[in-house]
Amino acid sequence: MDELDRILSEEQVIAPPPGFSRRVMAAVLEEGSMPAPIPFPWHYVYAALAAMAVATLVCTFFSPLVPAWTLTRSLELAAAGDRIGPGVVAWASSGVFALIALARYSLRAVES
């Protein structure tokens, strides 16, 4: 064992301050008496996003109320969509999933 090991191994032991466990238990009991925090409603968020996507598709392609120019544009968009390769779709999907994962991880980091 060299000098560095010796010094860092021989750390002084400090005692908790008087009344420490009482203070901790007071905080714990207070915490225990509070209602549990409401978790972030991810399920609702996913459902809302899915509903928005469906509504956008329906309004864009199938609604009889949309103006004719919208329909034309939509058909153009649909045709353009056909030209998008599966690789692009895969990259875009990966990006979206990565974004969601990052958002969730960030929220966890903030909550911890």
Add this chain to the structure above:
Amino acid sequence: MDTDQDLSAVRAVVAGDVSAFEGIVKRWEGPLVNLAYRFCRDRAQAADMAQDAFLKVFRALPSFREESTFSTWMISVATNVFRSHARRVVPEISGLDAVTDVADAREAQVLQRSTREEVVRRTVQTLPAKYREAVVLFYFHEMNVARASESLGVAQGTLKARLHRARGLLERRLRSLLDPRPEPKEA
């Protein structure tokens, strides 16, 4: 530490008996305060950090799956609290500059042993976070790599690499202090 006592206390707390947590606090207040102290080197702050850690452990108890020992899990939760705290707080000491100045001036030779050792420990605080945490946990667990890596949530190889790098940095920064022979200055 009495694992059975911890487990029965955990089960009681999860079942709704909050007062059973007191046994955990009494058994673990010493280790947690000491671990916190190694992260901040301030007694009052260490007590506050340990209290935060106990609260975090209390909140997280329902997620304890008994896949590891309670002590391993609790130290890991507490370590995360201390790491977050230490990363938010800038070390008070200027550390490296001060140590280098002292070493350059050859005042190191006349420092009292305790002061010298405290300078070494405080220099650990000036290391980049991932190296500092590796050093703190390694020596807290009495140089047990397996337990230190579990507490940090990293692979043993990663911990060893960080310890190696940390040791290199420490030895360079404390060269004159640890070895009074004339050495070239750190670049």
